[in-house]
Amino acid sequence: MSLVSLRHPLASTSEQLRVLGQSAARRKPFVQALVESQLHPLRATGIQTLQVNVGKLCNQTCHHCHVDAGPDRREVMSRETAAACLRILDEGDIPTLDITGGAPELNPQFRYLVDGARALGRHVIDRCNLTVLLLPSQADLVDFLALRQVEVICSLPYFLADQTDAQRGAGVFDKSVEALRLLNAAGYSRPGSGLLLNLVYNPVGAFLPPAQRAIEADFRRELARRHGIVFNSLYTITNMPISRFLEFLLRSGNYDRYMDRLVNAYNPAAAAGVMCRTMLSVGWDGQLYDCDFNQMLDLPVNSGAPTHIRDFRAADLRARSITTGEHCYGCTAGAGSSCGGVTAA
């Protein structure tokens, strides 16, 4: 169940921010790290990606989920808001629509968004949990995605069942393998198909990801050897100390150590390349954010620019100052972390 359904105190973003605020009092505040790196105030350099979170509804309830998504969540994007997102793409030059959730495919507007963006010639990314592809209601989903040349970025925290199921639920690994086979069979990651199938690794616990290049090689070797699965690239993503992962950190007594690890591993090169500088995040209700993590902490864009999709003006947003907090250390530790993997060479 989600933290919301459990009526857990950490379902409240103000409680999460309170915990993170205490961290700032005991460690170097993130803003200070930015100042020392000559990156303050952190500014966007453009909008290359419109990342639309269509809602919190999901068929899984992963233990680390920063969205606190699950089958019990009912927040979903309306047609009106989805239409506003397409209007932004139509009127501007943002090249990529990145659709996330929850399980975005379960949102009634998902296919409308995909079709609309593809008709405009935009690159479309589906952030897929894999198991959704096996739901009876989604039997035609793989073909839908393939026909429209949608890039699929799939969550798979490890190439073994124990670790994957520990994070994402019992039986998820086997279903994920089955879903990856369906994607491969539809042409994904096959030479000449143009169909991109990328994977996301994130640590199954309170530690940083390994070197992206090294773990990608492991995944490529092991998924091919054990299951005959191929993919294009693997992205490593650091677990953000918010929502369910924050609850895990506190419950397991790992919070202080994990925050120390993130703060001590602050990398100015990773900070310079954070994804919020080139993306804009849209919530299910049309609210605008600098990233999906800020979205889940109820920290909307706060640069004086419009804060809702209906008032979108690219000129006001493409060089906006970015709202930061202690959670941002999650994107700047080590080689950095983003929806596209590491941010520092």
Next chain:
Amino acid sequence: MPGYYHDHDLPHFAKIGDHAPELWRKFSEWYGAVFAEGALTEREKALIALGVAHAVQCPYCIDAYTQAALEKGSNLEQMTEAVHVASAIRGGASLVHGLQMRNVADKVSM
């Protein structure tokens, strides 16, 4: 002796350099170079370190290199095998000294 080792001690390892800064500098530089990727990968070195940590039974090292091995992408299956390697060498080292025992016994026996 309960509470002899503490988690919060390890981050203060550098205090050892307070009264021998040049030795600490040399150690730190060498230590960093040892664990950098070379003919062996960083992951292989972390697994070796994990095994050695168990052989020398250093709680700080076990803590640090369990974390490091996970952060290099190793899994518990691999890490457990590394501990078995260390254990096998420790056990084997004891057992092979049985040859010394036999030599001594042979020498003093009729």
